[in-house]
Amino acid sequence: MSMTDGPTPLPEAAAAQAAADREAVTAGPGSSVTPEKRGRPGVFGAWGERWNALSRQQQWAFLIVVVILAYMLPLINPPIITTEPGNNFALACFDMARFALIAVGLNVVVGYAGLLDLGYVAFFAVGSYCAAMLTSPDSPFLHIPYLWTIPIAMTVTMFFGVVLGVPTLRLRGDYLAIVTLGFGEIVRILATIIPAMKGQVGFQNVGHPPGTEADGTPIFSNSNGVPWYWLTLSIIIVITLLVGNLERSRVGRAWIAIREDEDAAEIMGVPTFKYKVWAFAIGAAIGGLSGALFAGQVGFVNNQKFDVTTSILFLAAVVLGGAGNKVGAILGGALVSYIPLRFTAVAEYKYLIFGIALVLIMIFRSQGLLPARQRLLAYGRTAYQRVTQKDSTGPSSAGTPPAAGPGQDQNREKGVQA
Amino acid sequence: MLPLLVQLPPMENDWISFDVPSLMQNFWSATFDGLTFGAIYALVALGYTLVYGVLNLINFAHSEVFIVGCYAVFFTLSGLGFGPSAPRLDFWSIVLNLVLALVVAMVASALTAFVLERVAYRPLRKRNAPRLVFLITAIGASFTIQYLIYLWRGPSPELAVTMFRPTPIFDVFGTIVDSQQLVIIIAAVIMMVGTERFIRKSRTGRGIRAVAQDPDTATLMGVNKERIIITTFLIGGVLAGAAALFYVMKIPSGVQYSGGFVLGIKAFAAAVLGGIGNVRGALLGGLLLGLIGNYGQILLGNSQWTDVVAFVILVLVLLLRPQGILGTSLGRSKA
Numbered sequence: 113m114s115m116t117d118g119p120t121p122l123p124e125a126a127a128a129q130a131a132a133d134r135e136a137v138t139a140g141p142g143s144s145v146t147p148e149k150r151g152r153p154g155v156f157g158a159w160g161e162r163w164n165a166l167s168r169q170q171q172w173a174f175l176i177v178v179v180i181l182a183y184m185l186p187l188i189n190p191p192i193i194t195t196e197p198g199n200n201f202a203l204a205c206f207d208m209a210r211f212a213l214i215a216v217g218l219n220v221v222v223g224y225a226g227l228l229d230l231g232y233v234a235f236f237a238v239g240s241y242c243a244a245m246l247t248s249p250d251s252p253f254l255h256i257p258y259l260w261t262i263p264i265a266m267t268v269t270m271f272f273g274v275v276l277g278v279p280t281l282r283l284r285g286d287y288l289a290i291v292t293l294g295f296g297e298i299v300r301i302l303a304t305i306i307p308a309m310k311g312q313v314g315f316q317n318v319g320h321p322p323g324t325e326a327d328g329t330p331i332f333s334n335s336n337g338v339p340w341y342w343l344t345l346s347i348i349i350v351i352t353l354l355v356g357n358l359e360r361s362r363v364g365r366a367w368i369a370i371r372e373d374e375d376a377a378e379i380m381g382v383p384t385f386k387y388k389v390w391a392f393a394i395g396a397a398i399g400g401l402s403g404a405l406f407a408g409q410v411g412f413v414n415n416q417k418f419d420v421t422t423s424i425l426f427l428a429a430v431v432l433g434g435a436g437n438k439v440g441a442i443l444g445g446a447l448v449s450y451i452p453l454r455f456t457a458v459a460e461y462k463y464l465i466f467g468i469a470l471v472l473i474m475i476f477r478s479q480g481l482l483p484a485r486q487r488l489l490a491y492g493r494t495a496y497q498r499v500t501q502k503d504s505t506g507p508s509s510a511g512t513p514p515a516a517g518p519g520q521d522q523n524r525e526k527g528v529q530a
Numbered sequence: 531m532l533p534l535l536v537q538l539p540p541m542e543n544d545w546i547s548f549d550v551p552s553l554m555q556n557f558w559s560a561t562f563d564g565l566t567f568g569a570i571y572a573l574v575a576l577g578y579t580l581v582y583g584v585l586n587l588i589n590f591a592h593s594e595v596f597i598v599g600c601y602a603v604f605f606t607l608s609g610l611g612f613g614p615s616a617p618r619l620d621f622w623s624i625v626l627n628l629v630l631a632l633v634v635a636m637v638a639s640a641l642t643a644f645v646l647e648r649v650a651y652r653p654l655r656k657r658n659a660p661r662l663v664f665l666i667t668a669i670g671a672s673f674t675i676q677y678l679i680y681l682w683r684g685p686s687p688e689l690a691v692t693m694f695r696p697t698p699i700f701d702v703f704g705t706i707v708d709s710q711q712l713v714i715i716i717a718a719v720i721m722m723v724g725t726e727r728f729i730r731k732s733r734t735g736r737g738i739r740a741v742a743q744d745p746d747t748a749t750l751m752g753v754n755k756e757r758i759i760i761t762t763f764l765i766g767g768v769l770a771g772a773a774a775l776f777y778v779m780k781i782p783s784g785v786q787y788s789g790g791f792v793l794g795i796k797a798f799a800a801a802v803l804g805g806i807g808n809v810r811g812a813l814l815g816g817l818l819l820g821l822i823g824n825y826g827q828i829l830l831g832n833s834q835w836t837d838v839v840a841f842v843i844l845v846l847v848l849l850l851r852p853q854g855i856l857g858t859s860l861g862r863s864k865a
Contacts, residue, residue: 230669278849279845286587289588289669290844295841297791297792298837298838301838304834305832421673427666428670431666463673464677467676468674470670474654474663474666
């Protein structure tokens with residue numbers, strides 16, 4: 113999804129990740145690097161090949177169409193896709209966008225750095241409470257305009273991410289999983305037993321962005337999903353671009369090195385602890401951001417909305433879409449939200465469905481719907497083209513010096529793959 | 531115990547208050563209660579520790595193995611006609627009922643653990659999947675079992691089943707120790723010691739330690755790794771079943787679909803506190819966590835603080851002494 117020039121030295125390579133995003137070809141262990149010989153391409157693999165064959169301009173044009181369609185979605189309200197009459201489609205769109213944003217954030221932690229965060233809902237909750245406690249008339253604290261609470265929520269959740277991450281990330285990843293799981297539950301309990309957080313009573317009339325319609329009603333009202341959806345979608349695009357740039361930078365390469373083999377990365381001089389804390393903190397900040405948006409849209413925050421089970425839904429979104437793939441995360445997030453809203457008959461079973469889905473995906477297709485690419489992170493497009501042009505030369509041509517480091521992961525399994 | 535703090539009045543604060551006099555007053559009863567809970571945590575913690583020692587995997591679904599045991603106890607006892615009020619029974623029929631419930635719970639839990647291992651973990655192990663895949667599968671399996679129970683039994687807790695009314699046995703420092711606490715603590719400690727002996731002395735136990743040390747070499751030496759892994763899961767399941775019985779005895783109305791989750795986190799915290807992979811550590815960690823949690827609850831004046839205290843301890847242990855108090859791994863414990 114990335115559409116900007118990242119800070120990579122080769123201009124033509126810089127924006128190439130969108131191409132590579134769709135490349136979506138999984139290599140089996142030890143398979144050759146040349147695209148022709150890569151392992152099973154999967155359902156979307158063929159699309160990826162075709163996508164890469166397009167020129168840069170064509171890709172841009174296609175992406176712009178997709179983005180415009182995405183913006184128009186609640187207005188078009190397409191007949192079969194729509195969630196009505198069961199659920200208001202614009203609000204459903206907002207919910208999908210919210211899940212997609214959360215999935216993008218969680219994808220940084222789980223997909224890139226390979227850290228299992230099972231309490232992501234806690235960051236979401238912290239973000240929601242930040243927005244609520246700083247805007248709701250029910251709260252005794254300082255009141256500020258809603259839009260200011262978004263950066264504050266992000267900062268506060270980032271702080272929590274660091275506080276949780278520093279003790280646990282020095283250790284093996286398993287501890288992080290259980291500590292985050294505990295944290296998810298603790299935030300909910302604290303919201304219940306600390307009087308200032310008002311437990312089940314909660315905070316009413318959480319603020320919303322400014323602006324009113326001609327008749328005086330606020331644009332960003334609780335019942336009108338469209339502006340909220342547009343706001344969230346815009347944020348998703350911005351965040352995806354930023355995350356995409358990070359992914360292609362030194363930081364992203366460090367994350368993927370850590371995910372693939374932490375010991376090897378450490379030996380190669382990657383400060384693994386630092387980058388793990390960064391991944392965790394950035395993921396937390398995005399969770400806080402989505403929490404603040406959610407609080408604004410719903411307009412009411414109490415302790416009932418942040419079960420740990422919701423965290424598992426978030427994880428299911430990332431895993432379903434394909435951990436390590438931004439587009440996959442967005443797709444997975446939207447699907448996890450969409451399925452119970454569209455098929456209201458199965459809504460009751462959603463936890464069971466996604467629980468079983470988690471197990472089945474892990475056993476049978478651990479790369480998810482859109483697999484993360486096994487690719488060169490820097491100079492991606494140039495390298496890709498060189499490889500496709502002279503496929504006889506194989507890995508050596510792909511291994512131009514700057515690309516050599518991350519290029520190694522082509523031969524290796526991705527963290528969530530088997 | 532803390533003469534300095536006694537003079538302080540209970541601090542009134544916005545969100546947290548320390549009720550020191552109440553802790554002083556209830557110190558001994560909190561201790562015995564804490565030890566009872568600690569024994570339950572310890573039994574569940576053993577399941578985490580054993581699987582972790584052998585497979586290096588946090589078995590998130592172990593909390594569900596435990597809750598299945600709780601339901602087994604509930605159905606057995608309500609099938610036998612027990613209800614919220616304890617009937618008057620003579621000593622031997624109480625024992626008989628307890629043993630029956632214990633066996634059913636152990637079988638149910640062990641069966642759950644067995645199915646879990648076969649369905650969820652074994653395919654992954656065959657494929658040599660990365661660790662993250664195991665963890666996600668574990669949490670997915672836990673989630674699945676939890677919501678299967680939810681769809682079957684609904685969100686509200688089951689009716690209480692009480693087997694016998696706790697009778698005072700003796701008193702210590704003016705606090706009465708009742709028969710229930712005594713039964714739970716003694717039975718749990720016997721089971722823990724039995725497990726420890728089994729792992730140290732028996733042939734299978736030697737196999738477990740060998741696989742924990744080095745699975746490949748153990749296989750070369752003729753240890754059947756798959757059988758050892760299944761045995762480990764079964765032992766964990768049996769102990770979780772026992773813990774389930776004691777839990778239902780202690781909290782008769784605590785059988786609920788989500789009941790295993792928080793207890794699982796606390797049991798894991800206990801395992802980490804004592805040193806994960808260490809059988810004695812699980813006992814020590816469980817008892818300590820039970821005590822600290824109970825003191826914290828009385829000190830802070832709300833039962834939900836127990837969970838918070840347990841969590842804070844987990845984070846502190848990871849921060850200060852990640853290998854736990856006793857710190858040795860399963861494989862290294864002496865034969």
